[in-house]
Amino acid sequence: MSERAAPFYCPYCGDEDLRPSEQGHGAWECAACNRAFQLKFLGLLARGIQRPRRAAAGGNEI
Numbered sequence: 694m695s696e697r698a699a700p701f702y703c704p705y706c707g708d709e710d711l712r713p714s715e716q717g718h719g720a721w722e723c724a725a726c727n728r729a730f731q732l733k734f735l736g737l738l739a740r741g742i743q744r745p746r747r748a749a750a751g752g753n754e755i
């Protein structure tokens with residue numbers, strides 16, 4: 694999943710002018726703010742996939 698994890702926007706300035714960095718997999722450079730950052734997949738969340746409990750709460754929410 695290394696090549697497909699491409700960001701669409703710079704997380705720092707929001708610009709779209711991103712290009713792969715030479716510093717390694719998942720590394721990107723923003724041409725707008727001149728920052729380099731790295732994306733890393735940490736794993737799936739332990740809680741799994743859950744639906745909002747609104748329906749099961751019986752209307753007892755704030």
Ligand SMILES: [Zn+2]
Binds near residue numbers: 705706726728
């Ligand atoms: Zn940027």
